[in-house]
Amino acid sequence: MKQRIRLRFSLRSAGYPGLALILVSAIAAAQQSGSPPAPDTFRSLMETAMARMDHGMAVPYSGDPDRDFAAMMIPHHQGAIDMAEIELRFGHDERLRGLARHRLRGSYPHRYR
Secondary structure, X not given: OHXXXXXXXXXXXXXXXXXXXXXXXXXXXXXXXXXXXOOOOHHHHHHHHHHHXXXXXXXXXXXXXXXXXXXXXXXXXXXXXXXXHXXXXXXXXXXXXXXXXXXXXXXXXXXXX
């Protein structure tokens, strides 16, 4: 229980870039404590996509809000693309698959109709 309380305190005080680093650390710790996911599974691909997105979004602030926003949103949207492709590969719920296709159509209209 003490670990959970400390984690909540850390998340509140860390700020957005700190949050991304904490999440990546938590994923790495969870992978070490349990059996590693098999390669090319929904879990392994999603964890890789999320870690890549979180790492890409953890940029130092430049002092220019427009530049910082763009620097964080580009990897965020690439993460959404990666996760949508994973959903189409493994998902079964047609509503969620439709949402994934809608996301991909916005980025690649010629590939996803």
